[in-house]
Amino acid sequence: xxxxxxxxxxxxxxxQALGVSKTTVSxxxxxxxxxxxxxxxxxxxxxxxxxxxxxxxxxxxxxxKTYNVCVVMPEHYGMSELSFFQECLFGIExxxxxxxxxxxxxxxxxxxxxxxVRIIENGKADGVILMCSFVKDAQVEFLxxxxxxxxxxxxxxxxxxxxxxxxxxxxxxxxxxxxxxxxRERIALIGGNETHMVTKMRMAGxxxxxxxxxxxADPALFFPGLYQAASIEAAVRSLPALHADAVLCMDDLVAxxxxxxxxxxxxxxxxxxxxxYNGILLENHVTPVTAISFNARSLGMxxxxxxxxxxxxxxxxxxxxxxxxxxxxx
Amino acid sequence: xxxxxxxxxxxxxxxQALGVSKTTVSxxxxxxxxxxxxxxxxxxxxxxxxxxxxxxxxxxxxxxKTYNVCVVMPEHYGMSELSFFQECLFGIExxxxxxxxxxxxxxxxxxxxxxxVRIIENGKADGVILMCSFVKDAQVEFLxxxxxxxxxxxxxxxxxxxxxxxxxxxxxxxxxxxxxxxxRERIALIGGNETHMVTKMRMAGxxxxxxxxxxxADPALFFPGLYQAASIEAAVRSLPALHADAVLCMDDLVAxxxxxxxxxxxxxxxxxxxxxYNGILLENHVTPVTAISFNARSLGMxxxxxxxxxxxxxxxxxxxxxxxxxxxxx
DNA sequence: CTGAAAGCGCTTACAG
DNA sequence: CTGAAAGCGCTTACAG
Numbered sequence: 060x061x062x063x064x065x066x067x068x069x070x071x072x073x074x075q076a077l078g079v080s081k082t083t084v085s086x087x088x089x090x091x092x093x094x095x096x097x098x099x100x101x102x103x104x105x106x107x108x109x110x111x112x113x114x115x116x117x118x119x120x121x122x123x124k125t126y127n128v129c130v131v132m133p134e135h136y137g138m139s140e141l142s143f144f145q146e147c148l149f150g151i152e153x154x155x156x157x158x159x160x161x162x163x164x165x166x167x168x169x170x171x172x173x174x175x176v177r178i179i180e181n182g183k184a185d186g187v188i189l190m191c192s193f194v195k196d197a198q199v200e201f202l203x204x205x206x207x208x209x210x211x212x213x214x215x216x217x218x219x220x221x222x223x224x225x226x227x228x229x230x231x232x233x234x235x236x237x238x239x240x241x242x243r244e245r246i247a248l249i250g251g252n253e254t255h256m257v258t259k260m261r262m263a264g265x266x267x268x269x270x271x272x273x274x275x276a277d278p279a280l281f282f283p284g285l286y287q288a289a290s291i292e293a294a295v296r297s298l299p300a301l302h303a304d305a306v307l308c309m310d311d312l313v314a315x316x317x318x319x320x321x322x323x324x325x326x327x328x329x330x331x332x333x334x335x336y337n338g339i340l341l342e343n344h345v346t347p348v349t350a351i352s353f354n355a356r357s358l359g360m361x362x363x364x365x366x367x368x369x370x371x372x373x374x375x376x377x378x379x380x381x382x383x384x385x386x387x388x389x
Numbered sequence: 390x391x392x393x394x395x396x397x398x399x400x401x402x403x404x405q406a407l408g409v410s411k412t413t414v415s416x417x418x419x420x421x422x423x424x425x426x427x428x429x430x431x432x433x434x435x436x437x438x439x440x441x442x443x444x445x446x447x448x449x450x451x452x453x454k455t456y457n458v459c460v461v462m463p464e465h466y467g468m469s470e471l472s473f474f475q476e477c478l479f480g481i482e483x484x485x486x487x488x489x490x491x492x493x494x495x496x497x498x499x500x501x502x503x504x505x506v507r508i509i510e511n512g513k514a515d516g517v518i519l520m521c522s523f524v525k526d527a528q529v530e531f532l533x534x535x536x537x538x539x540x541x542x543x544x545x546x547x548x549x550x551x552x553x554x555x556x557x558x559x560x561x562x563x564x565x566x567x568x569x570x571x572x573r574e575r576i577a578l579i580g581g582n583e584t585h586m587v588t589k590m591r592m593a594g595x596x597x598x599x600x601x602x603x604x605x606a607d608p609a610l611f612f613p614g615l616y617q618a619a620s621i622e623a624a625v626r627s628l629p630a631l632h633a634d635a636v637l638c639m640d641d642l643v644a645x646x647x648x649x650x651x652x653x654x655x656x657x658x659x660x661x662x663x664x665x666y667n668g669i670l671l672e673n674h675v676t677p678v679t680a681i682s683f684n685a686r687s688l689g690m691x692x693x694x695x696x697x698x699x700x701x702x703x704x705x706x707x708x709x710x711x712x713x714x715x716x717x718x719x
Numbered sequence: 720c721t722g723a724a725a726g727c728g729c730t731t732a733c734a735g
Numbered sequence: 736c737t738g739a740a741a742g743c744g745c746t747t748a749c750a751g
Binding site: 067069070071081082085086089091092113114115116117118119120121122 | 727728729730731
């Protein structure tokens with residue numbers, strides 16, 4: 060297969076065709092600078108008719124801009140986060156597109172940010188959106204050192220990082236408080252990647268609720284860092300011996316595994332179950348479970364909007380907290 | 390938050406610092422054109438030390454290239470496809486990055502390809518990778534009319550479209566043949582979006598197997614276009630009355646629903662189950678089900694490699710079929 | 720082997 | 736109100 064080069068019409072072409080200068084054409088399009096109403100109309104109608112679109116790359120070069128935002132997605136995560144990230148990405152693309160920006164994708168582990176580095180060093184993007192935060196974050200360190208504008212969906216402990224996040228801490232506090240109020244005191248906490256900031260936030264909200272209720276959480280009931288079905292099951296089976304009366308899952312994948320284990324014939328009942336994230340996995344489940352619901356798409360749109368403000372020289376608040384919703388199901 | 394403009398070092402800077410011309414620096418880097426070994430080494434060591442990286446956008450403008458590939462993802466699809474697309478996307482990013490290309494993301498329904506159009510008209514990408522094919526495909530029509538190089542992951546009926554796909558037809562034939570050989574003749578076929586090409590391919594493979602076995606498939610056992618849990622369950626419940634002895638699912642989401650229904654107390658057993666796609670949903674299931682397994686990442690890498698060949702002026706074959714694997718589980 | 724100059728397709732002071 | 740010219744950061748014939 061080969062493709063015929065259909066060479067694009069340039070600003071010079073339309074200038075020549077109209078017998079005006081490139082400057083004039085440029086001004087008619089951009090709306091900047093004085094220009095006669097008649098000439099502008101003439102130019103505008105010509106380009107509309109001939110389908111001329113200025114080359115954004117050339118425009119960008121002249122303005123030292125790229126009209127690209129780079130979004131970096133983490134490579135490794137569970138499937139529960141998958142659709143969340145996807146939705147968020149779509150939100151970014153939508154908000155960016157509306158403002159004439161495109162999204163350049165970067166994949167990255169904490170260890171390997173080479174893709175991000177390449178994009179930045181090649182001068183391919185005006186700013187970046189970080190979709191995942193780490194407690195020791197190479198992305199943040201790199202971008203800050205380079206002075207590249209960026210925002211983060213999620214929370215960060217690094218000073219000066221513009222963050223857009225759902226209010227995980229409040230949400231988890233509220234959900235935990237609900238359990239406590241139902242008379243559940245020995246709440247087990249299962250799952251969560253401890254290197255992720257979001258886990259810290261959830262944990263904090265959990266403890267907030269205990270503090271507010273003047274109760275004390277039992278660390279023996281914490282089971283962080285569990286991803287495999289087998290280890291989650293083992294944790295759940297150990298619960299009765301620990302006199303747990305409820306279990307709170309860090310995300311919907313964990314919840315899904317816990318649910319399965321609890322349904323086994325030899326599993327004790329009487330445990331109350333809730334999840335810190337109402338993902339796609341929970342939606343498909345027969346047994347409804349109380350969970351916190353977040354809107355990933357609006358997170359993405361807000362993040363992108365904030366980055367564009369930043370690029371536009373506006374001042375943005377360092378932290379934007381988006382609302383959540385708790386879906387109570389018994 | 391604001392960021393200090395740390396202005397990048399340009400080719401003019403290094404030329405001046407070294408007392409040579411920009412031409413020389415450019416040649417030292419690109420390796421094109423004659424240049425003294427000594428000067429080249431001097432330039433190279435200087436740029437290594439000072440961390441100079443040529444601005445790819447400017448380079449691109451000079452060469453009428455962008456070093457971007459646009460990949461368009463469909464917006465609406467089930468979660469079973471989600472991780473497949475994600476993996477594929479990661480494969481593309483990897484292969485592209487290795488060749489100095491970045492990926493520009495476009496989201497699109499069949500109805501609305503405005504994001505793709507914008508990217509192309511703005512001159513932001515050298516070529517595009519279509520991740521989803523439709524029987525009436527606005528993307529293909531647009532790109533062909535514009536003469537933009539593109540490839541597609543999946544299959545297409547449009548003439549002249551470079552396709553990279555897994556061999557769905559053969560895979561489905563083989564899997565169906567296996568059931569037939571096991572003595573199952575009344576195989577129900579559930580799910581599949583009829584507007585997607587992949588459904589056509591799977592269907593064809595299914596019928597191939599019947600033909601080869603000199604049997605006839607019963608159209609009464611076809612249940613296409615089922616996405617909701619409820620409608621899938623209804624279909625499964627109607628199976629005994631239709632004397633079905635096996636069920637073949639179009640994807641893992643369908644399989645997952647079927648599995649759940651079959652496990653209900655009042656559901657008849659004796660049905661054999663298999664799926665045309667071994668997705669993440671099936672992996673998490675307790676009951677193992679025979680299914681076809683595809684490597685999405687290598688699909689992405691191959692697609693990107695093919696597009697790059699195309700951009701490089703190489704001739705590529707119109708259709709590349711990737712191998713599959715059938716995971717037999719009883 | 721090396722460089723001055725034109726060009727990629729735009730924008731934007733600076734003059735008029 | 737309009738245009739000639741320089742510039743964005745690179746490449747690449749064309750001379751030497």
